[in-house]
Amino acid sequence: MNLPDYFFADLPAGASITPSMIGEACQTLKRNREQYLRHRSTDDIIRALSSLAESWMDPEYPFRLKLLADGPEATGFSKEILRIGIDEFFSAINAKNLRHLIVQDLGHAKRLDGFHANDLEQNTDRASTVRGPELLVHIAAGNIPNSTLTSMLLGLLLRSAQFVKCGTGGSFIPRLFAHSLYEVEPKLAACLEIAEWKGGAHSLESVLFSEADCVTANGSNETLEKIRSHLPAKVRFLGYGHRVSFGYVTHEALSGFDARKIVTHAAHDVIAWNQLGCLSPHVFYVENGGKMTPEEFAGLLATELAHHEQHTPRGKLQTEEAAAIHHRRSFYDIRSANSQDVKKWQSEQSTAWTVVYESDPRFQLSCLNRFIYIKAVANPTEALQGADNVFGQVSTVGIAAPLNRAQLLAEQLSRWGVPRICPIGKMQQPPLTWRHDGRPSLADLVTWSDWEM
């Protein structure tokens, strides 16, 4: 399957994009939006998006086949990891979930189609409607495609023209998705542009930013600060900084009959997108006192990861990434040799997976790509004290707890500022209605018109 040259990202490597090309592209996008997109109904868009997602779930879908065939080379993820990632992502994109999202964030299913009032608004003689930005610009994350694809879907739902700027080497999946849209809905795809350049190209970005109404960006705090400083005042900015996640396993969960299942779920969180997403765990805190000890949990997790390497291999790493794992491992060789409280399991003759058990509860940043820490703790308070060095920078905590403890645990985590709590095994699969970093995804993008009758 050959993709037509339709987006900037389709240009051959080495072709350069100029500021005037960006300016013209933005004008075209806005024109196309006015002509093809702005007047489409929510139902209509939802139908188009859910049908597209359904196609992506079809094992014979040519775009999916292309992604699985060329993806390992283009992204570094193995075919199996891409398949799991794509399935988990698109299975959540359906009419029901899209409607839920609109109702949750905007308070009424038809809010985007004109003035409407829900019960509360009717009682107060009000009606409201919302508009999406005319041109929505995304500075996409480079690690995993989920947030970029989600941003593109939200933009379509809001009838915004969109310009997706990917980092070097990061456009492969967004670009395939855009082409799949182009095949069935060329007019919608005409309101979309995908380009790739190394972030910080000021001459290109200043044109892009001056045309935008709203910019979303994923990246380090420095990157976000830099982007923000270059934005005209009229542009709304939504920056998503790097976040880390961890898991928490209660001792009750390790005493029940399905303790082994928790290990399986934990392994799934480690292998999903090879741990590279903000929602992927760096550490699993495991309580002492269960039938299965934290150290046993670590050993079983190692067995699971070894098993995954047979069926859902990680894929090849860049030398620098492998070097990070190699170095970290040799450090833990010394530490485990000199301490009873440290133990390490690892794949032989490869960096495929590593499990480090430590009784020290201090949160450790993993070097990722299936390198996971297991830390023994007495209770959640000890874990949160240990995680003090990443306070305010945590995205998700995956938990395994019986019902009676889950509520208290969730409350404690929420008080500490954790924006998302979910079962272990689902960490890298937030629902569409998820609030990214605790912010409503659709609601942050729109502008309201209120009519007081």
Added chain:
Amino acid sequence: MRSTDAFSNYTERLRKFIARHSSPTDGASSDSDFNELALELFARQLENVPPFRELCRAKNISQVTHWKQIPAVPTTAFKEYEMTSLASEERSAVFHSSGTTEQRPSRHFHSADSLAIYEASLLPWFQKNFLGDHEDLLENETVNATEKFGFIILTPPPTLAPNSSLVHMFETVRRELGSRDSFFGGQLDNNGAWTLDIEQVLFGIRKSMCANRPIAIVGTAFSFVHLLDHFEAKNMRYRLAEGSRVLETGGYKGRSRVLPKPELHALITKHLGISTSHIFCEYGMSELSSQAYDAPLAHSRSFKFPAWARVQIISPETGLEVGEGETGLIRIYDLANVRSVMAIQTEDLGIRRGDALELIGRSAVVEPRGCSLMST
């Protein structure tokens, strides 16, 4: 037996090995000679460096037949463990890894004896590589036979930086090989960061130019950037006496803007009039006792260690040695690392070039693709 005694016989043999391989007639080192010393040193260190002993025990290694089987210790382990056979009362110096961002530096402990070996390892290889064309200069009467090189050292002096192995190295070179007017042109600012006394450095440079006497300017890459920024700002272009040379080493560690090597060298040529054939680079670290140099006179930018230190380039993926021309992690077996551990696993990447290495360095390490807040 005191731990020092356990090493004295080895030290004697090492000194002979170094002397043998430093004479102009005998450059090549046979693997068996190296191996013999390596195995002896390994046995001593296994016995006398407790954290290393535990590592070998965990790896089930008590005897080896070839130096490549000796377990390498990562540089990061020097931060957490005392990788030394020296009892606390025997330690007379400690070298720290540099860098402003490191909360816990590496620590390499030394005694008077181990420092003597450090110097015995440093001097002949430094002389051969950096001052190797000195004979030619004598013949051309660019220098006279009794004259030593004048060194302008761009680091602070040992009194201000007692924990820097680099400063100790320069001090040794100054003391043993430098002329009487050699000096340290660096100082510390209020935060303890290294700065330059520009006036003093310029005075030294001008003096050598007046006398038409070749000098050596040595320092870290960032100190050269500081110096060259001054030249640039004042639009100064000097032409140092023929035979003058530069040695730059180390990274930037956030202390100045970062320049790619060719750019830094081009600026040195532009402002000091020293051609690239006389701009030398050193590769060393506080965890080692030997250094590697490139050979610009022979148009090579590959780094070579002396006969008493060997390099392996290790595939980070498999842990095995990479093939010729391939990239991997630099591992060094340094026979002069007597009182710590001889096999050091660095975090630097390099390309295997015969028995030398082409340095890629740590600066090239990509930002991890995943969400990461700090590097360690």
